[in-house]
Amino acid sequence: MRLGLAANRLHHLSQDAALFRWLRACEPGIRELGIELHTVGRTFDAIAAAGMLAGYTGLRRYPYGREGGLMKLVAEVVGLGSAERTLDGAIYLIDPVDPSSVFPEAVALKRQCVIHGKPFISTVASARDWIEVERIHAGLAPDPGVDVLHAFESQTLALIAHDAMKPQMLAYAAEHFDLLSRFSRRVATGTTGLRLNELAWSRGWPQGQAWAHRFESGPMGGDAQIADLVLERQCQRAIFFEDPHVARQHEADIQLLERAVTTVTFDAVCITSPAMAQRWATAAKARAQRIAQGSERAATV
Incomplete structure (x- = not known):
């Protein structure tokens, strides 16, 4: 696996x-x-110095960002004709008040990851969680240090989908209903x-009992309401099916939610x-299945 890696100066x-x-x-x-x-x-250079x-x-x-380093990552997420010049995704630890976080190459990096179905990872919590995802897919034992990120029973999950992506969100929720529940x-x-x-x-699910608490629609401020939950550390995980091909009148609200997520980078x-x-x-x-099986084996010893 090849991942692009960048971090704003604060990080x-x-x-x-x-x-x-994270490292x-x-x-x-x-x-x-x-x-x-x-x-x-x-x-x-920062990693080497440390x-x-x-x-x-x-x-x-x-190269440095000012010399085109981030632009090269964008091109290689899209792919440049060989495995050596193709990235499988990107980790970009963002400081939301750093002006470079909204430079065209930074915005394009996320957009191309979304378009090509590759991970765009912008927080420490997401980066740590994603390494665990890949470890599990590789057949490795669960890392106990990540248990806190998988304590779903104590967490709030935000589910957001742009109009063209709502059918995919419904299909996803149907397939993984028990997990999301x-x-x-x-x-x-x-x-x-x-x-x-x-x-x-x-x-x-009991009739009349909301499975998902509904906020306002996105254009009416729903993204901002969820952003506030994130900032108050009352929402720990968001699944956001974005449509990168459509310009939206409430783009600022969507960016507000993204900035809230990166503000609480560890959470x-x-x-x-x-x-x-x-x-x-x-x-x-x-x-979860491997942990349960391990507990069963331990109980029989």
């Missing part, structure tokens, strides 16, 4: 910064999986929430495409 300013906290937690998994990290210059991933041949250096609470914007509740009632996990949501759900189920 590698000190030894306790987001980039280093300390996930370096064993990165090495186990042999993930290549194609890293923009300043981020690479002595992290020492001797790891999968850490590759790209493990969350303590589910929230959604107006129309998506209405359709999700209708689906839940058809699946035997919020965000998944931005059906392909990535599917991969996460499959891994989450397999992880």
Whole structure:
């Protein structure tokens, strides 16, 4: 697996910064999986100066952002004709008040990941969770350090889908209904929430009892309402099926939610495409099953 890697300056300013906290937690998994990290210059230099991933041949250096490093990541997410010039996704740890986070190449990096069904990972929690997803798919044992991210029974999940993506969200919820029902609470914007509740009632959820709490529609401020939940650390995970091909009048509200997620970088996990949501759900189920089987074996010893 090849992932682009960049981090805004805030996230590698000190030894306790987001980039280093993620690497300390996930370096064993990165090495186990042999993930290549194609890293923009300043981020690479910070990792090297901190002595992290020492001797790891999968850490590759790209030019500084001002020299086109981030632009190269965008092109390689799209693909440049060979495996060596194609990325499987990108980790971009964003400081939402850093002006570079809204530069065209930064926006394009996310958009191309979504279009091509590849992970775009913008928070430490998401990056840590994604390494675990790949570990589980590789058949490795669950990492107990990630248990807190999979304590769904104490978490709130946001389910958001743009108009063209609502059928895919409903199909996804139907396929993974039991997994999504493990969350303590589910929230959604107006129309998506209405359709999700209708689906839940058809699946035997108590009639009249909301499976998903409905906020306003996106254009009427629903994204902003969910953004506030994220900022208050009352929403820990968002599955957001975006339509990158359509300009929306309430684009600012959508960006508000994205900025809220990156503001609480250690606490919020965000998944931005059906392909990535599917991969996460499959891994989450397999992880829970392996833990249960391990507990059963321990009880019989």
